[in-house]
Amino acid sequence: MASPSSSTIKILQANLHHSQTATAQLRKWLEVQHTAIALIQEPWVRAGQIRGLSNLGDFCCRDQSAISIQQPALNMEITLASVYMPEAEEPPPYDLARLVNHCEREGKEVIIGTDSNAHHPLWGMDTHNDRGKTLFDYLFTTNLSLINTGSEPTFVTRRSQTIIDLTLASESVAELITGWHVSKEASCSDHRWIRFDLQVCIQETPPKRNPRNTDRATYTRTLSTKLAQLGDPTNYVDTEQIDEQVSYLTQSMIDSYQTACPETAYQKTPGKQPWWGAELERRRKQVRKTLNRAMNTCADEDWDDYKAAKSRYKKCIRFRSTRDGASSVVTSSPVNKQTG
Incomplete structure:
Protein backbone atom coordinates (compact mmCIF):
# COMPACT_ATOMS: atom_id res chain seq x y z
CA MET A 1 0.00 0.00 0.00
CA ALA A 2 1.35 3.42 -0.92
CA SER A 3 2.12 5.81 1.92
CA PRO A 4 0.34 9.16 2.09
CA SER A 5 2.17 12.19 0.75
CA SER A 6 1.77 15.87 1.49
CA SER A 7 -0.31 17.66 -1.08
CA THR A 8 -2.46 20.75 -1.61
CA ILE A 9 -6.15 21.04 -2.34
CA LYS A 10 -7.01 24.28 -4.11
CA ILE A 11 -10.22 25.78 -2.79
CA LEU A 12 -12.31 28.45 -4.50
CA GLN A 13 -15.15 30.24 -2.73
CA ALA A 14 -17.65 31.79 -5.12
CA ASN A 15 -21.09 33.36 -5.00
CA LEU A 16 -22.41 32.87 -8.54
CA HIS A 17 -25.29 35.32 -8.09
CA HIS A 18 -27.48 32.91 -10.13
CA SER A 19 -25.45 33.86 -13.22
CA GLN A 20 -24.85 31.62 -16.24
CA THR A 21 -21.72 33.60 -17.12
CA ALA A 22 -20.31 33.30 -13.59
CA THR A 23 -21.03 29.55 -13.70
CA ALA A 24 -19.09 29.23 -16.96
CA GLN A 25 -16.13 31.05 -15.38
CA LEU A 26 -16.18 28.65 -12.44
CA ARG A 27 -16.52 25.61 -14.68
CA LYS A 28 -13.52 26.68 -16.76
CA TRP A 29 -11.42 26.93 -13.58
CA LEU A 30 -12.59 23.54 -12.28
CA GLU A 31 -11.87 21.74 -15.56
CA VAL A 32 -8.12 22.45 -15.35
CA GLN A 33 -7.79 21.60 -11.64
CA HIS A 34 -6.89 18.07 -10.59
CA THR A 35 -7.48 18.45 -6.85
CA ALA A 36 -9.93 21.23 -6.08
CA ILE A 37 -13.09 22.04 -4.16
CA ALA A 38 -15.51 24.86 -4.93
CA LEU A 39 -17.64 26.36 -2.14
CA ILE A 40 -20.59 27.81 -4.07
CA GLN A 41 -23.39 30.10 -2.99
CA GLU A 42 -26.37 31.21 -5.13
CA PRO A 43 -25.78 28.84 -8.10
CA TRP A 44 -27.33 29.35 -11.53
CA VAL A 45 -30.87 27.94 -11.39
CA ARG A 46 -33.35 27.45 -14.22
CA ALA A 47 -36.69 25.63 -14.13
CA GLY A 48 -36.11 24.76 -10.50
CA GLN A 49 -32.81 22.95 -11.13
CA ILE A 50 -29.14 23.88 -10.72
CA ARG A 51 -27.51 24.27 -14.13
CA GLY A 52 -24.05 24.42 -15.64
CA LEU A 53 -22.26 22.03 -13.26
CA SER A 54 -21.96 18.26 -13.40
CA ASN A 55 -22.25 17.51 -9.68
CA LEU A 56 -22.96 19.19 -6.35
CA GLY A 57 -23.23 17.62 -2.92
CA ASP A 58 -26.37 18.64 -1.04
CA PHE A 59 -26.32 18.83 2.76
CA CYS A 60 -29.27 19.54 4.94
CA CYS A 61 -31.04 22.40 3.24
CA ARG A 62 -31.32 24.75 0.28
CA ASP A 63 -28.73 27.23 1.59
CA GLN A 64 -26.07 24.81 2.83
CA SER A 65 -24.02 21.98 1.37
CA ALA A 66 -20.96 20.12 2.63
CA ILE A 67 -18.44 17.39 1.97
CA SER A 68 -16.27 15.48 4.41
CA ILE A 69 -12.60 14.65 3.79
CA GLN A 70 -11.05 11.85 5.81
CA GLN A 71 -7.45 12.53 6.84
CA PRO A 72 -6.21 9.52 8.86
CA ALA A 73 -2.56 10.59 8.46
CA LEU A 74 -3.42 13.88 10.18
CA ASN A 75 -5.81 12.18 12.61
CA MET A 76 -8.70 14.41 11.60
CA GLU A 77 -11.86 14.57 9.54
CA ILE A 78 -12.42 17.87 7.75
CA THR A 79 -15.88 19.10 6.80
CA LEU A 80 -16.03 21.81 4.14
CA ALA A 81 -19.32 23.69 3.95
CA SER A 82 -20.74 26.30 1.62
CA VAL A 83 -23.36 28.48 3.32
CA TYR A 84 -25.60 31.30 2.17
CA MET A 85 -27.01 33.55 4.91
CA PRO A 86 -30.24 35.17 3.66
CA GLU A 87 -30.62 38.86 4.52
CA ALA A 88 -34.17 38.23 5.77
CA GLU A 89 -32.94 35.86 8.49
CA GLU A 90 -30.86 36.64 11.56
CA PRO A 91 -27.41 35.01 11.45
CA PRO A 92 -26.29 32.38 11.94
CA PRO A 93 -28.75 30.17 10.03
CA TYR A 94 -30.15 27.31 12.09
CA ASP A 95 -28.56 24.62 9.93
CA LEU A 96 -25.13 26.27 10.10
CA ALA A 97 -25.27 26.44 13.89
CA ARG A 98 -26.33 22.80 13.99
CA LEU A 99 -23.41 21.80 11.73
CA VAL A 100 -20.88 23.74 13.82
CA ASN A 101 -22.25 22.21 17.05
CA HIS A 102 -22.03 18.73 15.52
CA CYS A 103 -18.40 19.22 14.43
CA GLU A 104 -17.40 20.57 17.84
CA ARG A 105 -19.17 17.74 19.65
CA GLU A 106 -17.66 15.02 17.44
CA GLY A 107 -14.18 16.56 17.35
CA LYS A 108 -14.32 17.23 13.59
CA GLU A 109 -12.61 20.14 11.90
CA VAL A 110 -14.67 22.46 9.71
CA ILE A 111 -14.07 25.07 7.00
CA ILE A 112 -16.98 27.32 6.02
CA GLY A 113 -17.25 29.58 2.99
CA THR A 114 -20.19 31.93 3.35
CA ASP A 115 -21.92 34.95 1.90
CA SER A 116 -22.83 36.49 5.24
CA ASN A 117 -24.59 39.66 4.05
CA ALA A 118 -23.09 41.18 7.22
CA HIS A 119 -20.75 44.14 7.88
CA HIS A 120 -18.26 44.37 10.73
CA PRO A 121 -14.77 45.81 11.35
CA LEU A 122 -13.56 42.33 12.32
CA TRP A 123 -13.48 41.42 8.63
CA GLY A 124 -12.26 44.73 7.29
CA MET A 125 -15.32 47.01 7.13
CA ASP A 126 -15.22 50.56 8.48
CA THR A 127 -18.63 50.18 10.10
CA HIS A 128 -20.99 47.40 11.17
CA ASN A 129 -24.68 46.63 10.74
CA ASP A 130 -27.00 44.68 13.03
CA ARG A 131 -26.34 41.46 11.13
CA GLY A 132 -22.62 41.95 11.54
CA LYS A 133 -22.88 42.49 15.29
CA THR A 134 -25.08 39.41 15.71
CA LEU A 135 -22.73 37.24 13.66
CA PHE A 136 -19.71 38.68 15.51
CA ASP A 137 -21.27 37.73 18.87
CA TYR A 138 -22.04 34.22 17.62
CA LEU A 139 -18.51 33.57 16.37
CA PHE A 140 -17.12 34.22 19.85
CA THR A 141 -19.25 31.37 21.20
CA THR A 142 -17.57 28.87 18.82
CA ASN A 143 -14.06 27.65 18.07
CA LEU A 144 -14.21 29.23 14.60
CA SER A 145 -11.48 31.57 13.40
CA LEU A 146 -11.86 34.19 10.66
CA ILE A 147 -9.47 33.41 7.79
CA ASN A 148 -10.10 36.65 5.86
CA THR A 149 -7.07 38.94 5.73
CA GLY A 150 -6.72 42.52 4.53
CA SER A 151 -9.49 44.84 3.41
CA GLU A 152 -9.95 43.86 -0.24
CA PRO A 153 -13.69 44.01 -1.07
CA THR A 154 -15.42 40.75 -1.93
CA PHE A 155 -18.66 42.30 -3.24
CA VAL A 156 -18.33 44.95 -5.95
CA THR A 157 -20.98 46.99 -7.75
CA ARG A 158 -21.15 50.44 -9.29
CA ARG A 159 -22.35 51.91 -5.98
CA SER A 160 -20.79 49.66 -3.37
CA GLN A 161 -17.59 47.79 -2.53
CA THR A 162 -17.96 45.76 0.66
CA ILE A 163 -16.68 42.66 2.46
CA ILE A 164 -19.49 40.21 3.10
CA ASP A 165 -17.95 36.90 1.91
CA LEU A 166 -16.21 35.20 4.82
CA THR A 167 -14.06 32.11 5.28
CA LEU A 168 -14.26 30.52 8.73
CA ALA A 169 -12.33 27.54 10.09
CA SER A 170 -11.90 25.64 13.33
CA GLU A 171 -8.60 26.04 15.13
CA SER A 172 -6.58 23.01 14.00
CA VAL A 173 -7.55 23.07 10.33
CA ALA A 174 -7.00 26.85 10.18
CA GLU A 175 -3.29 26.10 10.53
CA LEU A 176 -3.45 24.07 7.30
CA ILE A 177 -4.88 26.96 5.23
CA THR A 178 -2.42 29.02 3.20
CA GLY A 179 -2.56 31.67 0.50
CA TRP A 180 -6.00 33.10 1.33
CA HIS A 181 -6.76 36.00 -1.02
CA VAL A 182 -9.49 37.74 -2.99
CA SER A 183 -8.76 36.85 -6.62
CA LYS A 184 -8.33 39.57 -9.23
CA GLU A 185 -9.82 37.23 -11.84
CA ALA A 186 -13.16 38.48 -13.18
CA SER A 187 -15.81 36.20 -11.67
CA CYS A 188 -18.63 37.68 -13.80
CA SER A 189 -20.64 37.95 -10.58
CA ASP A 190 -21.01 40.87 -8.18
CA HIS A 191 -19.10 38.66 -5.74
CA ARG A 192 -15.38 38.17 -6.36
CA TRP A 193 -13.67 34.81 -6.05
CA ILE A 194 -11.89 33.90 -2.83
CA ARG A 195 -9.05 31.42 -3.20
CA PHE A 196 -6.85 29.53 -0.76
CA ASP A 197 -4.97 26.25 -0.39
CA LEU A 198 -5.55 23.46 2.11
CA GLN A 199 -2.50 21.36 3.04
CA VAL A 200 -3.52 17.71 3.31
CA CYS A 201 -2.11 14.18 3.01
CA ILE A 202 -3.29 12.33 -0.08
CA GLN A 203 -3.00 8.56 -0.48
CA GLU A 204 -1.19 8.06 -3.75
CA THR A 205 -2.80 5.56 -6.11
CA PRO A 206 -0.43 2.56 -6.44
CA PRO A 207 0.51 1.26 -9.92
CA LYS A 208 -1.88 -1.38 -11.26
CA ARG A 209 -2.12 -3.91 -14.07
CA ASN A 210 -4.97 -3.86 -16.55
CA PRO A 211 -5.56 -7.39 -17.89
CA ARG A 212 -7.10 -5.93 -21.03
CA ASN A 213 -3.71 -4.46 -21.92
CA THR A 214 -1.94 -7.84 -21.81
CA ASP A 215 0.34 -8.48 -24.80
CA ARG A 216 -0.74 -12.04 -25.60
CA ALA A 217 2.10 -12.70 -28.00
CA THR A 218 4.64 -11.75 -25.32
CA TYR A 219 2.82 -13.87 -22.76
CA THR A 220 2.78 -16.93 -25.01
CA ARG A 221 6.44 -16.53 -26.03
CA THR A 222 7.66 -16.02 -22.45
CA LEU A 223 5.63 -18.89 -21.03
CA SER A 224 6.72 -21.26 -23.83
CA THR A 225 10.36 -20.51 -23.04
CA LYS A 226 9.83 -21.27 -19.37
CA LEU A 227 7.82 -24.43 -20.00
CA ALA A 228 10.61 -25.79 -22.18
CA GLN A 229 12.66 -26.08 -19.00
CA LEU A 230 10.16 -28.45 -17.36
CA GLY A 231 11.21 -32.05 -17.10
CA ASP A 232 9.42 -35.00 -18.65
CA PRO A 233 6.42 -35.80 -16.38
CA THR A 234 6.93 -39.53 -17.00
CA ASN A 235 10.23 -39.31 -15.14
CA TYR A 236 8.71 -38.02 -11.89
CA VAL A 237 9.24 -40.65 -9.20
CA ASP A 238 7.59 -39.08 -6.14
CA THR A 239 5.07 -36.45 -5.04
CA GLU A 240 7.81 -34.03 -4.03
CA GLN A 241 9.00 -33.74 -7.64
CA ILE A 242 5.41 -33.25 -8.81
CA ASP A 243 4.87 -30.46 -6.26
CA GLU A 244 8.07 -28.73 -7.38
CA GLN A 245 7.04 -28.82 -11.02
CA VAL A 246 3.52 -27.55 -10.21
CA SER A 247 5.04 -24.65 -8.26
CA TYR A 248 7.38 -23.91 -11.17
CA LEU A 249 4.49 -24.00 -13.65
CA THR A 250 2.38 -21.66 -11.51
CA GLN A 251 5.21 -19.18 -11.00
CA SER A 252 6.04 -19.31 -14.71
CA MET A 253 2.49 -18.31 -15.60
CA ILE A 254 2.57 -15.44 -13.08
CA ASP A 255 5.96 -14.19 -14.28
CA SER A 256 4.87 -14.36 -17.92
CA TYR A 257 1.71 -12.41 -17.19
CA GLN A 258 3.63 -9.72 -15.30
CA THR A 259 6.07 -9.42 -18.20
CA ALA A 260 3.29 -9.16 -20.77
CA CYS A 261 1.18 -6.79 -18.65
CA PRO A 262 3.45 -4.39 -16.72
CA GLU A 263 2.12 -2.13 -13.96
CA THR A 264 1.16 1.38 -14.98
CA ALA A 265 0.88 4.39 -12.70
CA TYR A 266 -2.23 6.57 -12.59
CA GLN A 267 -1.84 9.49 -14.97
CA LYS A 268 -3.53 12.80 -14.36
CA THR A 269 -4.97 14.23 -17.54
CA PRO A 270 -5.94 17.85 -18.17
CA GLY A 271 -9.61 18.71 -18.09
CA LYS A 272 -11.42 18.69 -21.41
CA GLN A 273 -12.76 22.03 -22.61
CA PRO A 274 -14.23 21.49 -26.07
CA TRP A 275 -16.66 24.35 -25.48
Missing part, protein backbone atom coordinates in the same frame (compact mmCIF):
# COMPACT_ATOMS: atom_id res chain seq x y z
CA TRP A 276 -13.93 26.93 -24.78
CA GLY A 277 -12.26 28.83 -27.58
CA ALA A 278 -10.08 31.81 -28.48
CA GLU A 279 -13.02 34.21 -28.67
CA LEU A 280 -14.24 33.33 -25.17
CA GLU A 281 -10.72 33.68 -23.81
CA ARG A 282 -10.38 37.12 -25.40
CA ARG A 283 -13.71 38.29 -24.02
CA ARG A 284 -12.86 36.89 -20.57
CA LYS A 285 -9.67 38.95 -20.46
CA GLN A 286 -11.60 42.03 -21.58
CA VAL A 287 -14.10 41.58 -18.75
CA ARG A 288 -11.28 41.35 -16.21
CA LYS A 289 -9.55 44.41 -17.63
CA THR A 290 -12.67 46.58 -17.59
CA LEU A 291 -13.63 45.41 -14.07
CA ASN A 292 -10.23 46.32 -12.65
CA ARG A 293 -10.41 49.74 -14.29
CA ALA A 294 -13.92 50.38 -12.94
CA MET A 295 -12.90 49.37 -9.41
CA ASN A 296 -9.90 51.68 -9.52
CA THR A 297 -11.60 54.76 -10.99
CA CYS A 298 -15.22 54.28 -9.79
CA ALA A 299 -16.19 56.30 -12.88
CA ASP A 300 -19.64 55.68 -14.36
CA GLU A 301 -18.26 55.38 -17.90
CA ASP A 302 -15.83 52.66 -16.79
CA TRP A 303 -18.63 50.75 -15.07
CA ASP A 304 -20.65 51.05 -18.30
CA ASP A 305 -17.68 49.59 -20.24
CA TYR A 306 -17.48 46.70 -17.78
CA LYS A 307 -21.22 46.04 -18.05
CA ALA A 308 -21.04 46.05 -21.84
CA ALA A 309 -18.00 43.71 -21.88
CA LYS A 310 -19.74 41.30 -19.51
CA SER A 311 -22.88 41.36 -21.66
CA ARG A 312 -20.90 40.47 -24.80
CA TYR A 313 -19.12 37.70 -22.90
CA LYS A 314 -22.45 36.34 -21.64
CA LYS A 315 -23.94 36.24 -25.15
CA CYS A 316 -20.86 34.42 -26.44
CA ILE A 317 -21.10 31.84 -23.65
CA ARG A 318 -24.80 31.26 -24.36
CA PHE A 319 -24.02 30.67 -28.03
CA ARG A 320 -21.28 28.16 -27.24
CA SER A 321 -23.44 26.49 -24.59
CA THR A 322 -26.21 25.90 -27.11
CA ARG A 323 -23.86 24.73 -29.84
CA ASP A 324 -21.50 22.55 -27.79
CA GLY A 325 -23.74 21.48 -24.91
CA ALA A 326 -21.68 23.19 -22.21
CA SER A 327 -24.61 23.35 -19.79
CA SER A 328 -25.69 20.25 -17.90
CA VAL A 329 -28.19 19.52 -15.16
CA VAL A 330 -26.90 18.86 -11.65
CA THR A 331 -27.99 15.77 -9.76
CA SER A 332 -28.16 16.31 -6.03
CA SER A 333 -26.81 13.68 -3.66
CA PRO A 334 -26.33 13.22 0.10
CA VAL A 335 -23.18 14.33 1.90
CA ASN A 336 -20.09 13.00 0.15
CA LYS A 337 -17.23 11.44 2.12
CA GLN A 338 -13.84 11.39 0.42
CA THR A 339 -10.89 9.49 1.80
CA GLY A 340 -7.54 11.19 1.57
